[in-house]
Amino acid sequence: MADNAVTKGHFKVCGKEFPEVTWFTRSNLRATYLLLFFVVLTSATNGYDGSMVNGLLSLDQFTSYMKGLSASIKGLFSGIMFLGSLLALPITPYIADGLGRRWGICIGSIIMIFAVVLQSASVNFSMFIAARFFLGFGVAIAHGAAPLLITELCHPQHRAIFTTIYNTTWYLGSIIAAWLTYGTNQIPSQWSWRIPSIIQALPSILQITCVWFVPESPRWYISKGQNEKALHVLAHVHAEGNADDELVQLEFEEIKETLKIEKEAEQTGWLELFKTKGNRHRLLILISAGLFSQWSGNGLVSYYITGVLDGIGITDPDTQLIINGVLNIWNAIVAITMCFFVEKVGRRPLFLISTAGMMLCFVVWTICSERYDATKVKANGSAVVAMIFLYYTFYNMAWSGLLVGYTVEILPFSLRAKGMCYMFAFVDVALFFNTYVNPIALEDIHWKYYIVYCVWLAFELTFVWFYYIETKNTPLEEIAKHFDGDAALVGGAAATEKGRVLEQEIHEKEAVGEHQEKI
Incomplete structure (x- = not known):
């Protein structure tokens, strides 16, 4: 195992300590991080879509235009996007590894813009469904490249914070969509739902325009034999252009030799994650993270808050939209704040606290829902709303940001793009199942459906305890030692x-x- 002891005010690379770097005092680092904001927009786009779906289902103008939506149709309405994402995953690593991280983001954004045009111009439900399929296809390609570029470009001291922030920006997109649909609810025409749909194209347009100003991954350059470009990027971003800087030279040599060894060992295929003990451990974490991030009960609120609130007597569309909007603001505050504690507290403790807290909250949530169903006492319904907020407080301690931040860092370069596809595949499987099953289950068995999640969360906590390991204060290439030991x-x-x-x-x-x- 790697020695993680680091002197306060320092970080470690290749066993050597370096003084901490303040990113906003370095012009190149500051400019790079500001430009990476446009890479992060991939996650925000996904969040916008989730909240927009909730909002549209609360708009009478939308449901009446689509001529009524049954529970199963609502499931298809949301789930088809994740089916599109799932079908795109097999090609995403070849785009990210073959053409580069920036091209992956750009190609995904182009497909999303096409989908938004089709969605905004929809004249019937079938056309809207087709648009959402292509939207999911584009999101998957962009998702397959964006976190890789962030992880491989960031200064080693800031990597954990920045990669964790990536997925939390889901809520920024969600906040915009939640309050936008609340505002357009006042428009007595089809524009009440077409306007939010049109605006969904804005992040993708910004990404296509700005991603080319972001440096390409130095690790990708080295993998293509373009060592001079890689050294230039490392020097530009990590040392204000000084290629002779000791940190830059150590990073460059470590990355170059590690990628050369990985290539020589030919550990690049889809089945490599099944072949060694360390890789199987990685695969278990990837699969579980994908499932747990969506099968923890959060899918009930993320896409079907209307059904949850209907079940506790809150049926007014304006009230539902306000709760959804406030919840997303709270989620963003908690999730982004927790990003700055990843290196201080550690990944494993955050996962354990988060999962245990969710389980306890969901048990109380279930009890309050049953009490409301039996008594119709308003206080029990209000308690459910309080538990939803508390549940998400715990969820956002780990599962929001570390879903990507943790899984992308545990993978070696040769398996990073394909490994993330495994994780995103199980995210999409869970989402497709949830978005189709949740509205039907809520309609048929009401609060009793929550019991399933109470039991499942207990399983999640047990799994995290036995399989999730700590990686804090470890350089990217050296994380392999935690999984493979001397065989890394x-x-x-x-x-x-x-x-x-x-x-x-x-x-x-x-x-x-x-x-x-x-x-």
């Missing part, structure tokens, strides 16, 4: 025993090749 493929000054052996073999082969060329 790490090069440079932090090389493991196996890494050094493979590194030596590679250098010997190169020397033989150079000798034969001379002959």
